[in-house]
Amino acid sequence: xxxxxxxxxxxxxxxxxxxxxxxxxxxxxxxxxxxxxxxxxxxxxxxxxxxxxxxxxxxxxxxxxxxxxxxxxxxxxxxxxxxxxxxxxxxxxxxxxxxxxxxxxxxxxxxxxxxxxxxxxxxxxxxxxxxxxxxxxxxxxxxxxxxxxxxxxxxxxxxxxxxxxxxxxxxxxxxxxxxxxxxxxxxxxxxxxxxxxxxxxxxxxxxxxxxxxxxxxxxxxxxxxxxxxxxxxxxxxxxxxxxxxxxxxxxxxxxxxxxxxxxxxxxxxxxxxxxxxxxxxxxxxxxxxxxxxxxxxxxxxxxxxxxxxxxxxxxxxxxxxxxxxxxxxxxxxxxxxxxxxxxxxxxxxxxxxxxxxxxxxxxxxxxxxxxxxxxxxxxxxxxxxxxxxxxxxxxxxxxxxxxxxxxxxxxxxxxxxxxxxxxxxxxxxxxxxxxxxxxxxxxxxxxxxxxxxxxxxxxxxxxxxxxxxxxxxxxxxxxxxxxxxxxxxxxxxxxxxxxxxxxxxxxxxxxxxxxxxxxxxxxxxxxxxxxxxxxxxxxxxxxxxxxxxxxxxxxxxxxxx
Amino acid sequence: xxxxxxxxxxxxxxxxxxxxxxxxxxxxxxxxxxxxxxxxxxxxxxxxxxxxxxxxxxxxxxxxxxxxxxxxxxxxxxxxxxxxxxxxxxxxxxxx
Amino acid sequence: xxxxxxxxxxxxxxxxxxxxxxxxxxxxxxxxxxxxxxxxxxxxxxxxxxxxxxxxxxxxxxxxxxxxxxxxxxxxxxxxxxxxxxxxxxxxxxxxxxxxxxxxxxxxxxxxxxxxxxxxxxxxxxxxxxxxxxxxxxxxxxxxxxxxxxxxxxxxxxxxxxx
Numbered sequence: 001x002x003x004x005x006x007x008x009x010x011x012x013x014x015x016x017x018x019x020x021x022x023x024x025x026x027x028x029x030x031x032x033x034x035x036x037x038x039x040x041x042x043x044x045x046x047x048x049x050x051x052x053x054x055x056x057x058x059x060x061x062x063x064x065x066x067x068x069x070x071x072x073x074x075x076x077x078x079x080x081x082x083x084x085x086x087x088x089x090x091x092x093x094x095x096x097x098x099x100x101x102x103x104x105x106x107x108x109x110x111x112x113x114x115x116x117x118x119x120x121x122x123x124x125x126x127x128x129x130x131x132x133x134x135x136x137x138x139x140x141x142x143x144x145x146x147x148x149x150x151x152x153x154x155x156x157x158x159x160x161x162x163x164x165x166x167x168x169x170x171x172x173x174x175x176x177x178x179x180x181x182x183x184x185x186x187x188x189x190x191x192x193x194x195x196x197x198x199x200x201x202x203x204x205x206x207x208x209x210x211x212x213x214x215x216x217x218x219x220x221x222x223x224x225x226x227x228x229x230x231x232x233x234x235x236x237x238x239x240x241x242x243x244x245x246x247x248x249x250x251x252x253x254x255x256x257x258x259x260x261x262x263x264x265x266x267x268x269x270x271x272x273x274x275x276x277x278x279x280x281x282x283x284x285x286x287x288x289x290x291x292x293x294x295x296x297x298x299x300x301x302x303x304x305x306x307x308x309x310x311x312x313x314x315x316x317x318x319x320x321x322x323x324x325x326x327x328x329x330x331x332x333x334x335x336x337x338x339x340x341x342x343x344x345x346x347x348x349x350x351x352x353x354x355x356x357x358x359x360x361x362x363x364x365x366x367x368x369x370x371x372x373x374x375x376x377x378x379x380x381x382x383x384x385x386x387x388x389x390x391x392x393x394x395x396x397x398x399x400x401x402x403x404x405x406x407x408x409x410x411x412x413x414x415x416x417x418x419x420x421x422x423x424x425x426x427x428x429x430x431x432x433x434x435x436x437x438x439x440x441x442x443x444x445x446x447x448x449x450x451x452x453x454x455x456x457x458x459x460x461x462x463x464x465x466x467x468x469x470x471x472x473x474x475x476x477x478x479x480x481x482x483x484x485x486x487x488x489x490x491x492x493x494x495x496x497x498x499x500x501x502x503x504x505x506x507x508x509x510x511x512x513x514x515x516x517x518x519x520x521x522x523x524x525x526x527x528x529x530x531x532x533x534x535x536x537x538x539x540x541x542x543x544x545x546x547x548x549x550x551x552x553x554x555x556x557x558x559x560x561x
Numbered sequence: 562x563x564x565x566x567x568x569x570x571x572x573x574x575x576x577x578x579x580x581x582x583x584x585x586x587x588x589x590x591x592x593x594x595x596x597x598x599x600x601x602x603x604x605x606x607x608x609x610x611x612x613x614x615x616x617x618x619x620x621x622x623x624x625x626x627x628x629x630x631x632x633x634x635x636x637x638x639x640x641x642x643x644x645x646x647x648x649x650x651x652x653x654x655x656x657x
Numbered sequence: 658x659x660x661x662x663x664x665x666x667x668x669x670x671x672x673x674x675x676x677x678x679x680x681x682x683x684x685x686x687x688x689x690x691x692x693x694x695x696x697x698x699x700x701x702x703x704x705x706x707x708x709x710x711x712x713x714x715x716x717x718x719x720x721x722x723x724x725x726x727x728x729x730x731x732x733x734x735x736x737x738x739x740x741x742x743x744x745x746x747x748x749x750x751x752x753x754x755x756x757x758x759x760x761x762x763x764x765x766x767x768x769x770x771x772x773x774x775x776x777x778x779x780x781x782x783x784x785x786x787x788x789x790x791x792x793x794x795x796x797x798x799x800x801x802x803x804x805x806x807x808x809x810x811x812x813x814x815x816x817x818x819x820x
Binding site: 017019020022023026027029030033034043047050051133163164165166167168169170171172173174175247250251255285289291292298 | 713714716737738739740741743744745747751752766768769771772773775776798799800801802803804805806813814816817
C-alpha cells in the first residue's frame, strides 16, 4: 500500500534560478503576443506557423497538438503531476510519450496554449524548440546517472547544450530540424548514430575525459548513420566545436528542396572529410575568440545539480522473492544500478493491446506517487516510449511491481517483441499515410504469450505511419513502414536495422502487406529466425548472418500460394 | 466536400453554404469539379478573416446511402482516432 | 513601401539601389555582388560610399579583402525561413571585422528582429506599418540570453558569475 501522504522527494536534476525562470516566463508572454497577432490577422498562418512550431504547437488531423519538452528525458514528480493536470484540464485525460522523450497532447486549443505554457513554466517546463527548424530537445540514455556503464552522467552536458541552444539567434531558422543526442557509454541507448549530431563522453589514452562528436545521422526519407567529426574534443572546447558544426550546416545546407535539407544530406554530399575540414576551420576561429569556452567551474556547477542522490547503505542486495510473475518482470524490466542495494526499473508502456507510449492522467499521477515513494522523486523517459524509475531499492521492487499491476503497466516485456515503438500514425498525424498504432496493438496481442516472447528473445519492432520515420522503422530489427497504395493501407517490412551502438539501416523487403496480412508475415519472418538461429543469436544476429532472402521467401510464401 | 480547421481551437469543420458545420454528414457535397472549385475559392478568399485555416477539397462517395470519404485519412478526420473510440466526433465530441 | 530603421529611429536611406544594367548615379549606391565583381575597379574608384546587397546564398567571404571598403552590406532574406543571413551577419562582425551598416532586407518577421540585432544587423528595411514602438518592443521581449553572439551581450552565465 502506498503511504497516502508522501512528501515529494527532491530529485537530483537541474533547478531553475531566477534567470531560467524569467526566460521561460518571457517566452510565454512572447508567444501569447504572437497568438494575439495571429487571431487579429496581423500574422498570416504562413508567418505564424514557424513561430508556433518553435513553441511545439502543430495543427494535426483532429486538432492542435502540443509537444512538451522533457529535457534529456528527466522529470520530477511535481512536473509529472502538472502534466496530469494539463491532460485533465486542457486535453482528454491522456498524453503520449514520444521517440524523442517528449510528451504530446493531441486535443489542444490554440487559445489555451498561453495558459498551458504558464502552468508549465511554474514547474520549470516549456515547449521551446520542440519543433521548427532549430535545435530540438537534447536526448540521452534513460539510465543516465544510475548505470555503472557510463563514464559520467551525460545530463549535465545535455543541460549545458539545452541552454546554449535555447533561442540561439543564429540557429533558429535552419534549413531543417536539428536533433542532438548525448551518451556516455559504449552501449547506445539513445540511438546516437541516427541523430543530426551526437556527443559521446569518452576517455582518451591518457585517461582524460572528453567528447567524441558525430554528425550527419538521420531517419526520414533517406536514413544515414552519423560520421565521426572528431574522435576527441576537449571538455572546454565542446560548445565551440558544436557551434562550428551548426554554423557550417546553417551556411552550407541547401535551401531549395525540403527533402534535401537535413545535415545528413550535406555531410554525405560533400563527404565527411570535407565536412570535418569546414568544421575545423570554424572551430579554430571560435576557440581563438574564446567566448564559447566552457570553464571547468561552470561544468562543475551544473554537474552539482545532478550529483548522485544520497543512496542508503547497508541495504540488502538481493531482490526479494515475490512470485513467478514478479520474477518474469525482474528478468526483463530491472537493470543493474551502480549503487549496492539499488536497481533501475523500467515501466514499459506497452501492455499488449495498449497504445504504445500513452499514459492517462490518473496513471501519470500514480507514477508521480511511485516516483516520490520509491525513486527519489525522479523518472526518465526513453526514446523507446517507456518510463524508467532510475533509483529504486531492490527491497522495494515487489511493492513497485504490485502498483504497476494496478496501473496495467506491469508487462514484463522490456526489449522483447511486444515492446514496440510506434508513431501516432494516421489516427492522429497530418503527415501519415497509414495507421501504425493498430498494427502495434495487433502484433503485441499476437505475440503476447510470455514463454514465446522469451523464446524469441530480443527483437525490436518499430512502426512508422509514413516515410518521415518518427517510429524509427529504419532502426528496427523488424521495421514496418505504413504506405498508401491506391487508398489502401499497406505495410512494408524492413529488416536488420539497429539504433544501438551496432547501428545499421534496415533493408526493405519488398511490396507491402495489407492490414490483415502483416501479422502473418511478421510471424513467418520470426519463424525463419527461430529455425535458423545458432545458440546465442538474437533475431538481428541471425538476419546479419543469413541475409534477407530466407525471410523474404517465407514472408511472401503465403501470397504466392 | 470542403474541410478546414477552426483557428482558435483546431476544430475540424465542413463547409455548408457559406458557413461551417462540425460534422461531415451535415456538410455540402459538390457534385462536380466546377462547384467544388468555386467553393474552395470562396473559402480561400475568407481566410483573411482569421476564423479558419487551410481549407481543402476531398472526395466522398455514396456507400449504401451513406456519404463516406474516399480516403482513409478523411474518414479518420471526420470520425476521430480509431484507437481512441471514446474521443472525437465519433463519440459525440464534436469540438476538439 | 518600405522605411529604414537605424539606431532605434526612422532614418533616411542615403543609398540608391542600382540594378545590374542601370547606369550608376552620383552619390552612394547599393549594387549586387555580381555587379560589384564585374565593375570592382570603377566602383572602388568612386569617392562616394558603396553598398552591396548579398543574396542569401552569397557568402560575404566572396567580398574578399574589399569587405571594409563598403559602408553598407545589405543581407537579403528571400523568405523569412531562410536563415543563412544570421550567420552571414555574424561572420561580417567577427571574422571579417566589418564595422559598417549591416541592413536586413527582404522578407523577415518582427519576431526575427531581436535575433538579427544579436548577430550584428544594425539597420532594417521594414514595411510601412512597422513602427518604432514595434521595433523597440522586439528588442525587449527577452531580457537575457544564454549564448554569446556578435552583439557582445553578457550571457546568463556571465550574469550568474557577476553574482
